[in-house]
Amino acid sequence: MYYRAKKIIALILLHTFLLSVALSCVCPLLWMLNASFKSEQEFRDDFGLNIAAAFNWENYKKVLFDEGLGYYFLNSVFYTFITVFSIVIVSSLAAFAFSRLNFPGKNAIFFIFLTAMMIPLPAGFVPVYILLNKLNLVNRIGYVLAMSNMGLSLSIYLLKTFFDQLPRDLEDAARIDGCNKLQIWWNVGMPLIAPALAVVIIFNSLNVWNEFVLASLMFTDDALMPLQAGLMGLYNNNVTQHTLIMAALTVAALPIILLYLKMQKQIIKGITSGAMVG
Amino acid sequence: MIDKTIKDKVVNFSFVFPAFVIFSVFYLYPFFYSFILSFQQTDGIYYSKFVGLQNFKEVFASGLDWQNFKWWSITWWKASSWWNSMYNGVFITFWALTFQNILAFALALGVDKAIKTGKIYRVIFFILPVLSEIIIGLLMRELLLTNPGILNQWLEKVGLGFISHNWLGRESVLLTTALVHSWKGFGWAFIILLAGLQTIPEELYEAARIDGANYMQRFHRITLPLLMPVVSLVIVLTLLGTMQAFAMILALTRGAAGLTEVPVMRIYNHLRLSQVGLACAEGIVLGAVLIAVSFTMFNLSKWIRSRWGVLPR
Numbered sequence: 001m002y003y004r005a006k007k008i009i010a011l012i013l014l015h016t017f018l019l020s021v022a023l024s025c026v027c028p029l030l031w032m033l034n035a036s037f038k039s040e041q042e043f044r045d046d047f048g049l050n051i052a053a054a055f056n057w058e059n060y061k062k063v064l065f066d067e068g069l070g071y072y073f074l075n076s077v078f079y080t081f082i083t084v085f086s087i088v089i090v091s092s093l094a095a096f097a098f099s100r101l102n103f104p105g106k107n108a109i110f111f112i113f114l115t116a117m118m119i120p121l122p123a124g125f126v127p128v129y130i131l132l133n134k135l136n137l138v139n140r141i142g143y144v145l146a147m148s149n150m151g152l153s154l155s156i157y158l159l160k161t162f163f164d165q166l167p168r169d170l171e172d173a174a175r176i177d178g179c180n181k182l183q184i185w186w187n188v189g190m191p192l193i194a195p196a197l198a199v200v201i202i203f204n205s206l207n208v209w210n211e212f213v214l215a216s217l218m219f220t221d222d223a224l225m226p227l228q229a230g231l232m233g234l235y236n237n238n239v240t241q242h243t244l245i246m247a248a249l250t251v252a253a254l255p256i257i258l259l260y261l262k263m264q265k266q267i268i269k270g271i272t273s274g275a276m277v278g
Numbered sequence: 279m280i281d282k283t284i285k286d287k288v289v290n291f292s293f294v295f296p297a298f299v300i301f302s303v304f305y306l307y308p309f310f311y312s313f314i315l316s317f318q319q320t321d322g323i324y325y326s327k328f329v330g331l332q333n334f335k336e337v338f339a340s341g342l343d344w345q346n347f348k349w350w351s352i353t354w355w356k357a358s359s360w361w362n363s364m365y366n367g368v369f370i371t372f373w374a375l376t377f378q379n380i381l382a383f384a385l386a387l388g389v390d391k392a393i394k395t396g397k398i399y400r401v402i403f404f405i406l407p408v409l410s411e412i413i414i415g416l417l418m419r420e421l422l423l424t425n426p427g428i429l430n431q432w433l434e435k436v437g438l439g440f441i442s443h444n445w446l447g448r449e450s451v452l453l454t455t456a457l458v459h460s461w462k463g464f465g466w467a468f469i470i471l472l473a474g475l476q477t478i479p480e481e482l483y484e485a486a487r488i489d490g491a492n493y494m495q496r497f498h499r500i501t502l503p504l505l506m507p508v509v510s511l512v513i514v515l516t517l518l519g520t521m522q523a524f525a526m527i528l529a530l531t532r533g534a535a536g537l538t539e540v541p542v543m544r545i546y547n548h549l550r551l552s553q554v555g556l557a558c559a560e561g562i563v564l565g566a567v568l569i570a571v572s573f574t575m576f577n578l579s580k581w582i583r584s585r586w587g588v589l590p591r
Binding site: 014015017018021022024025026027028029031032043044047048049089090091093094096097098101102103104106109112113116119120121122123124125126127128129130131133134145146148149152153156181185206209210212213217228231232235242245246249252253256257260261264267268271272 | 287288289290291293294296297298300301303304305306307308309311312315322323381384385388389391395399400401402403404405406407408409410411412413416417418420421426427428431432435461465466469470473518521522524525528529541542545546549550554557558560561562564565568569572
C-alpha cells in the first residue's frame with residue numbers, strides 16, 4: 001500500500017512537470033493564433049487573453065494582400081522547392097558515385113566533404129555574399145545557389161552511408177540487362193534509397209524555409225524576398241499593429257507545424273541523424 | 279564495378295562533378311577568400327587596400343579599457359567591443375549548457391520511463407525547434423514587451439505576479455535572451471538524449487533490479503555511463519550552435535544597443551556597414567575559437583569516458 005502511494009505521487013509529480021513544460025510550449029502559439037483573429041481595438045481591451053468571438057479574417061487579408069506576405073510565402077515555397085530539388089539530384093548522384101563507382105581521388109574528395117561538415121564557419125555568409133555580389137548573382141539565382149551548398153555535405157554523407165548498406169545484386173542485374181550507370185542510378189538506386197531521400201528532403205526543406213541570414217542579405221528587390229526576411233521587414237513596418245503581426249506569424253508558422261505533425265517521424269529522424277553526424 | 283579505361287573514370291567522376299563544383303564555389307573558395315579579405319580594408323566590391331594584421335588588431339585590442347582594468351573584474355572592456363559580444367555569447371551559451379540541457383535531460387528521463395503519454399510529449403516538445411528563429415523571436419518579443427506586457431499579465435493571473443518585470447529592460451535583457459534561447463532549444467536536446475536513452479537495452483536495468491539496485495544506483499551505474507557519448511555530443515553541439523546563434527536574438531531584441539550583441543550579430547552588422555575585412559577577421563577568430571573549443575571538448579569527453587565510462591582504456 002505504501003509502495004503504491006509513493007509510486008502514484010511520483011507519477012503525479014512527473015506529469016505535473018512534463019505538463020507544465022508542454023504548456024509553456026503550446027500556450028504562446030495558441031495565444032498567437034487567438035490574437036490573430038482579433039481587431040486591434042479588441043486587442044487593446046484584453047490583450048488577446050480572451051478567446052476570439054469569431055473568426056475574423058481581416059488581419060489575414062491585410063497581411064497577405066496589402067503587406068505582401070502572400071508574395072513572400074510563395075517566394076519561399078519556390079526557393080525551397082528549387083533548392084531541395086537540386087540538392088536531391090546533385091547529392092544522390094554524388095553519393096551513388098562515392099558508394100559504387102571508382103575514380104581517382106575519390107576518397108580524398110569524400111574526405112573534403114566530410115571535413116567541411118565538421119568545421120564551423122560562423123561567418124561563412126560574408127565571403128559568399130561578396131562573391132555573389134561580384135558575380136552579379138544577387139536575388140533569386142544567387143540565393144538558390146548559395147542555399148544549395150548549405151545542406152549538400154550532410155545529404156551526400158547520409159545518402160552514401162545508406163547506399164553502402166544496400167546489396168548490389170539489383171544493380172548487377174540491371175547492368176547485365178544493359179542499363180548504363182545513369183540508368184542504374186535513376187531506375188535502381190533512387191527507388192532503393194527512398195527512405196533516406198525522405199529524410200534529406202525534409203531536413204533541407206526546413207533548413208531553407210527557416211534560413212534568415214542570407215535571405216536578409218541577398219535580395220535587393222523586396223518583392224523577391226523569402227518569408228523569414230519578409231517577416232522582419234513586416235514587423236518593422238507595423239510595430240504597433242500587434243494582431244496584424246500575429247496573423248503574419250501564424251501564416252508563417254502554421255504550415256510548418258502542420259507539416260511537422262504530419263511527418264514528425266521523418267523530421268525527428270532527419271534532425272537526429274543530422275546531429276549524430278556532426 | 280571494374281572500370282579500367284580513362285573514359286570510364288571520367289564518366290564516373292562526372293557523377294560527382296556537379297556537387298564538387300557547387301561545393302568548391304560556395305564552400306572552398308569562400309573559405310580561403312575570407313582569409314584574403316581579412317587582411318584588407320575593403321567593402322568587398324569597389325575598393326580594397328592591404329592593411330596587414332590591422333583588422334585582427336582591431337578585433338582583439340580595440341575596446342579593451344586598460345584604465346579601468348581590474349584583475350578581478352570580467353567587464354573591463356567597452357560595451358561596443360568584440361570582447362563584449364564574446365562575453366554575451368558565452369553568457370547565453372552558459373545558460374544553454376546548464377538550464378537548457380539539464381531541463382532536456384530531466385524531460386528525457388521522464389518521458390523514457392515508458393509512460394503511455396510519452397509520445398504526445400515528444401511531439402509537443404519538438405514543435406519549437408522546428409519553427410524558425412525569426413518566428414520565435416518576434417512572438418516572444420510581442421509577449422515580453424512591457425507594453426502591453428502579455429507575459430506579465432499571465433503571471434499575475436496564475437499568482438506569480440512577483441516574477442513579472444521589464445523583461446527586455448537594460449538589466450534583464452541578456453538573461454531573458456538566454457532563457458528564450460534555451461526555451462527554443464531544449465526540445466532539440468531532449469530528442470537527441472531520448473534517442474540515446476532508448477538505445478540502452480532494458481535487460482541491463484532488469485539485471486540491476488534483480489541484483490537489488492535502487493533507482494539512483496541504476497541511474498548512476500547504467501544510464502549515465504552508457505549515455506556519456508550522447509551527452510558529450512549534445513554539449514558540443516549546444517556550444518557550437520549557441521555561439522553561432524543570431525537570428526532569434528536579432529528578432530527578439532534587435533541587439534538592444536549592444537546589450538545582447540552576440541559575435542555573429544556583430545559580424546552581420548559589420549558586413550552591412552561594408553566593413554567586410556573586419557567582418558572576415560572576426561569570423562576567422564570566432565571560427566578558430568569554436569574549433570579549439572570543440573576539439574578540447576571532444577578529447578575531454580573521451581578522457582572522461584575512459585576514466586568513468588564504458589570506453590575501453
